[in-house]
Amino acid sequence: MTKLNKFLFFVAFAILFTTGCTDKVRVTGTVKYTDGEALTQGSVFFRNAEGTHMFHGALDQNGAFALGEIRDGDGIPSGTYTAWIAGANTSDYEQDAAGNLLGRMVSIIIDPKYESPETSGLSFMIDKSRHRIEIEVERPQ
Secondary structure, X not given: OOHHHHHHHHHHHHHHHHHOOOOEEOOEEEEEEOOOOEOOOOEEEEEEOOOOOEEEEEOOXXXXXXXXXXXXXXXXXXXXXXXXXXXXXXXXXXXXXXXXXXXXXXXXXOOHHHHOOOOOOEEEEEEOOEXXXXXXXXXXX
16 A cells, blocks of 8 residues: 555544444433523433434433433434433432431422323423523423
8 A cells, every 4th residue: 555545544444433424413402491590410211213322411410411422412313302301309318306317208309291201291302403492391200
């Protein structure tokens, strides 16, 4: 292989490597209650229509998330996704008057239907023109 061919091969490989072979879209969004208050705990999960891939992003103090395949924010392929929210609860330890621990108290902070892909009712088409997702959830009854 000549030096020019080696160089061209390296350039072609570098272009393929840096652009990737998939059509990944950086997806960001927020999760808020119906009254506009941000949901600040938990993670958003997206599963593709075929059920073969799942992606997630942790919620921050503003209810914002960025979906990722390997890490939050690294992007996901275009397609149709079902979404749900996990870990949206608060916990605290209950104590008696003397300060003895009585147990752990967990408070559910969203309607439980959002905790499962089968019941959430959340479905999104993701592509380069639709990559900002606003999710609205109800509080528990």
